[in-house]
Amino acid sequence: MKIEKDRVVRFHYTVSEPGQDPVESSKEREPLAILVGHGNIIPGLEKALEGREAGDSFGADVPAADAYGERRDGLTQRVPKKHFGAQRLAPGMQVVLQTNFGPRAVTIEKVGMTVVDVDLNHPMAGKDLHFDIEVVEVREATPEEIEHGHVHGDGGHHH
Ligand code: ZN
Numbered sequence: 463m464k465i466e467k468d469r470v471v472r473f474h475y476t477v478s479e480p481g482q483d484p485v486e487s488s489k490e491r492e493p494l495a496i497l498v499g500h501g502n503i504i505p506g507l508e509k510a511l512e513g514r515e516a517g518d519s520f521g522a523d524v525p526a527a528d529a530y531g532e533r534r535d536g537l538t539q540r541v542p543k544k545h546f547g548a549q550r551l552a553p554g555m556q557v558v559l560q561t562n563f564g565p566r567a568v569t570i571e572k573v574g575m576t577v578v579d580v581d582l583n584h585p586m587a588g589k590d591l592h593f594d595i596e597v598v599e600v601r602e603a604t605p606e607e608i609e610h611g612h613v614h615g616d617g618g619h620h621h
Contacts, residue, residue, distance in 0.1 A: 467499030495617030533588030
Protein backbone atom coordinates (compact mmCIF):
# COMPACT_ATOMS: atom_id res chain seq x y z
CA MET A 463 0.00 0.00 0.00
CA LYS A 464 1.45 3.34 -1.06
CA ILE A 465 1.60 6.44 1.11
CA GLU A 466 -1.04 8.95 0.05
CA LYS A 467 -3.61 11.36 1.48
CA ASP A 468 -5.89 9.95 4.20
CA ARG A 469 -3.60 7.05 4.94
CA VAL A 470 -1.73 6.55 8.20
CA VAL A 471 2.01 6.03 8.03
CA ARG A 472 4.28 4.97 10.86
CA PHE A 473 7.95 5.64 10.29
CA HIS A 474 11.31 6.04 11.96
CA TYR A 475 13.27 9.17 11.22
CA THR A 476 16.65 10.66 11.96
CA VAL A 477 17.08 14.36 11.24
CA SER A 478 20.31 16.27 10.83
CA GLU A 479 21.66 19.40 9.26
CA PRO A 480 23.52 18.31 6.13
CA GLY A 481 26.98 16.99 7.02
CA GLN A 482 26.43 17.14 10.79
CA ASP A 483 25.53 14.77 13.59
CA PRO A 484 21.85 13.91 14.02
CA VAL A 485 19.76 16.44 15.92
CA GLU A 486 17.00 14.01 16.73
CA SER A 487 15.97 10.44 16.02
CA SER A 488 12.95 8.26 16.72
CA LYS A 489 15.08 5.10 16.70
CA GLU A 490 15.07 4.67 20.47
CA ARG A 491 11.36 5.35 20.70
CA GLU A 492 8.21 4.21 18.98
CA PRO A 493 7.97 5.19 15.31
CA LEU A 494 6.16 8.45 14.60
CA ALA A 495 2.60 8.02 13.32
CA ILE A 496 1.03 10.64 11.08
CA LEU A 497 -2.10 11.12 9.01
CA VAL A 498 -1.00 12.08 5.50
CA GLY A 499 -2.43 15.25 3.95
CA HIS A 500 -3.47 16.93 7.19
CA GLY A 501 -0.44 19.07 8.01
CA ASN A 502 0.80 16.75 10.79
CA ILE A 503 4.44 17.21 9.74
CA ILE A 504 6.52 19.71 7.76
CA PRO A 505 5.48 19.88 4.08
CA GLY A 506 8.85 18.81 2.65
CA LEU A 507 8.88 15.58 4.62
CA GLU A 508 5.31 14.74 3.72
CA LYS A 509 6.18 15.27 0.05
CA ALA A 510 9.17 12.93 0.39
CA LEU A 511 6.99 10.20 1.93
CA GLU A 512 4.37 10.24 -0.82
CA GLY A 513 4.28 7.09 -2.95
CA ARG A 514 6.57 5.10 -0.62
CA GLU A 515 5.61 1.79 0.96
CA ALA A 516 6.24 -0.14 4.19
CA GLY A 517 9.83 -1.40 4.26
CA ASP A 518 11.21 1.49 2.19
CA SER A 519 14.32 3.24 3.53
CA PHE A 520 15.48 6.47 1.96
CA GLY A 521 17.11 9.83 2.56
CA ALA A 522 15.42 13.17 1.87
CA ASP A 523 16.87 16.65 1.73
CA VAL A 524 14.35 19.29 2.75
CA PRO A 525 15.18 22.96 2.18
CA ALA A 526 14.38 25.39 5.01
CA ALA A 527 11.40 26.83 3.11
CA ASP A 528 9.72 23.39 3.11
CA ALA A 529 10.80 22.63 6.67
CA TYR A 530 10.36 25.20 9.46
CA GLY A 531 10.51 28.24 7.15
CA GLU A 532 13.15 30.88 6.64
CA ARG A 533 14.40 32.84 9.62
CA ARG A 534 12.66 36.20 9.92
CA ASP A 535 14.17 39.37 11.31
CA GLY A 536 12.30 41.48 13.82
CA LEU A 537 10.96 38.54 15.78
CA THR A 538 12.72 39.53 18.95
CA GLN A 539 10.38 40.16 21.82
CA ARG A 540 10.93 41.48 25.34
CA VAL A 541 9.25 39.33 27.95
CA PRO A 542 8.98 39.90 31.72
CA LYS A 543 11.36 37.55 33.50
CA LYS A 544 8.63 36.18 35.79
CA HIS A 545 7.13 34.35 32.79
CA PHE A 546 10.08 31.97 32.85
CA GLY A 547 9.54 30.82 36.42
CA ALA A 548 12.58 29.78 38.41
CA GLN A 549 14.67 28.36 35.56
CA ARG A 550 18.17 29.67 35.03
CA LEU A 551 18.46 31.53 31.71
CA ALA A 552 21.41 32.01 29.41
CA PRO A 553 21.76 33.44 25.88
CA GLY A 554 21.41 30.76 23.21
CA MET A 555 19.24 28.56 25.41
CA GLN A 556 16.01 27.20 24.02
CA VAL A 557 12.97 27.30 26.26
CA VAL A 558 9.28 26.75 25.84
CA LEU A 559 7.25 29.85 26.60
CA GLN A 560 3.50 29.82 27.27
CA THR A 561 1.99 32.41 24.95
CA ASN A 562 -1.54 33.48 24.01
CA PHE A 563 -1.16 31.16 21.04
CA GLY A 564 -0.11 28.16 23.12
CA PRO A 565 3.36 26.85 23.99
CA ARG A 566 6.12 28.07 21.71
CA ALA A 567 9.82 27.19 21.48
CA VAL A 568 11.95 30.33 21.66
CA THR A 569 15.65 31.12 21.90
CA ILE A 570 16.98 33.36 24.67
CA GLU A 571 18.93 36.33 23.28
CA LYS A 572 19.62 38.55 26.26
CA VAL A 573 18.87 38.27 29.95
CA GLY A 574 18.26 41.49 31.90
CA MET A 575 17.34 42.17 35.52
CA THR A 576 13.59 42.04 34.99
CA VAL A 577 13.13 41.35 31.29
CA VAL A 578 14.37 38.80 28.80
CA ASP A 579 14.77 39.26 25.03
CA VAL A 580 13.73 36.17 23.12
CA ASP A 581 13.87 35.24 19.45
CA LEU A 582 10.51 33.87 18.35
CA ASN A 583 11.87 32.12 15.26
CA HIS A 584 11.45 28.35 15.42
CA PRO A 585 14.82 26.90 16.52
CA MET A 586 15.02 24.99 13.21
CA ALA A 587 13.99 27.99 11.08
CA GLY A 588 16.37 28.82 8.25
CA LYS A 589 17.94 25.38 8.34
CA ASP A 590 18.09 22.91 5.48
CA LEU A 591 17.45 19.47 6.93
CA HIS A 592 18.35 15.93 5.96
CA PHE A 593 16.05 13.09 6.97
CA ASP A 594 16.76 9.38 6.96
CA ILE A 595 13.43 7.60 6.85
CA GLU A 596 12.37 4.02 7.39
CA VAL A 597 8.71 3.32 6.64
CA VAL A 598 7.31 0.83 9.15
CA GLU A 599 3.62 0.62 8.30
CA VAL A 600 1.04 2.11 5.94
CA ARG A 601 -2.69 1.65 6.46
CA GLU A 602 -6.01 3.26 5.61
CA ALA A 603 -7.13 5.88 8.13
CA THR A 604 -10.47 5.39 9.88
CA PRO A 605 -13.25 7.93 9.17
CA GLU A 606 -12.83 9.16 12.74
CA GLU A 607 -9.11 9.82 12.24
CA ILE A 608 -9.80 11.76 9.04
CA GLU A 609 -12.45 13.80 10.85
CA HIS A 610 -10.04 14.58 13.72
CA GLY A 611 -7.06 15.19 11.42
CA HIS A 612 -4.73 12.95 13.44
CA VAL A 613 -3.85 9.33 14.15
CA HIS A 614 -5.47 7.25 16.89
CA GLY A 615 -3.92 4.19 18.54
CA ASP A 616 -0.27 3.18 18.17
CA GLY A 617 1.94 6.26 18.05
CA GLY A 618 -1.06 8.59 17.87
CA HIS A 619 -3.57 10.29 20.11
CA HIS A 620 -5.39 8.42 22.87
CA HIS A 621 -8.67 10.01 23.80
ZN1 ZN B 1 -8.79 12.27 17.73
